[in-house]
Amino acid sequence: MAEVTTLDGAWLRANPLPLPDEESDKNARGRVFVVGGCMTVPGGVRLTAEAALRSGAGKVRIATVEPTAVILGAFLPEVAVLPQPMDEAGEIDAAVARIADDVRRCDALVIGPAMGCKRQASALVGMALAEEARAGLVLDAAALMALSDHALALCRRERPAVLTPHIGEIAALLGRDAGEIDKDRVAATRDCAERFGSVVVLKGAVSIVAEPGGATFSYSGGNVGLATGGSGDVMAGIAAALIARGAEPTVAALWAVWLHGEAGRRCAETVGPLGFLASELLGFIPQVMQRAA
Known part of the structure; x- marks a missing residue:
């Protein structure tokens, strides 16, 4: 069994961001x-978009x-917003979504944040x-939540995708019990990376990152306040911004884990160990990124 590498300052210095x-x-x-x-979590996608900008992406x-698009655009004027048809449950209707041109033109694509319907997300x-x-x-x-239908296509990708599950989501990906996975998180993350040909980030108190082929890393610098x-x-x-800037998927995933954890540490110091908001992480991303450069 391959060893698990600790994600630390030495690794970051040896693998700088472009x-x-x-x-x-x-x-x-x-x-x-x-x-x-979606209509249930209309503002969640703003966190992903602003995080990408804060991490150095040039355009998002x-x-x-459609009902939330104008509000999001006004709240975050740095981004372009493309209204999409909505189904009866308030989710993007993948059958009539208009995203193909932008998928072809972008450098990094994120799918799934703040969506609630796995069927529509899977179709996208x-x-x-x-x-x-x-x-x-x-x-x-x-x-x-419904990647099994896409496993072969993911494995065929020239550049591995990055999957970012918590323990419940990786249980769904693997069709196994979350309690069983928790007994050996490293093995489960490696299994998931191989099954989907992707870099997998299993989020938790100790985050595990595995790439196809077995290289595995651990990061324990986060804090309980990040569980929000x-x-x-x-x-x-x-992660998407770092890929768009030119980082390879594994490097982008590991830097994302570290930047996220360090931003959480700054929030714990300035706001308190519990009760800081995910939106409060955003302002610290450029600072911790500069410190590590």
């Missing part, structure tokens, strides 16, 4: 496309349900995979 040239325009800094949101676009994933786009791919939340609504949406946005 830095944009001083002459770079916003397109050269990477384009992120976020597909998600959001596809979300299928649409994205069918495009055979060169973009990096991050799958989160509802997009993780929207926190995972932030991590997904960080």
Whole structure:
């Protein structure tokens, strides 16, 4: 069994993030496309989009349900918002969604944040995979709950996708009991990485990251305050931005885990160990990223 590498400062220094040239325009800094949101959680997708901007992406676009699109665009004027048809449950209606052009044009695509319907999220994933786009791919939340139909397509991708499950979501991915998985989180993460040909981030008090082929990492620098609504949406946005900037999927996933954890540590110090909001992580991302550069 391959060893587990500790994610620490030495690893980060040995694997720096790509830095944009001083002459770079916003397109050269990477384009992120976020597909998600629903009427039940209308603002969650904003966390992913802003996290991508805070992590250095040059341009971010959001596809979300039509009734919330204008509000999101006004709240976050730095992004473009693409209103999508909505089904009766208040979710993006994948059958008539208009995302193909943006999937082809982006450098990194995130699907699933703040969505509640795994059926619609799965259909959106299928649409994205069918495009055979060169973009990096991050799958989160509802997009993780019905991936079995897409396992072969994910394994065939030239660049591995990044999956960001918590323990309940990885249990669904593997069709196993969460309690069983908790007894050996490393083995479950490796199994998931192999099954879906993807880099898998199993979030938790100790986060485990595994890539296809067995390389596995652990990070224990987070805190209990990060176990709050929207926190995972932030991590997904960080990972997508780093891929869009040119980082390989494993490097992007590991840096996202570290930046997310360090932002949580700053919040714990300035706000308190419990009770800080996922939105409060956002302002610390550029600071911790600069400190590690």
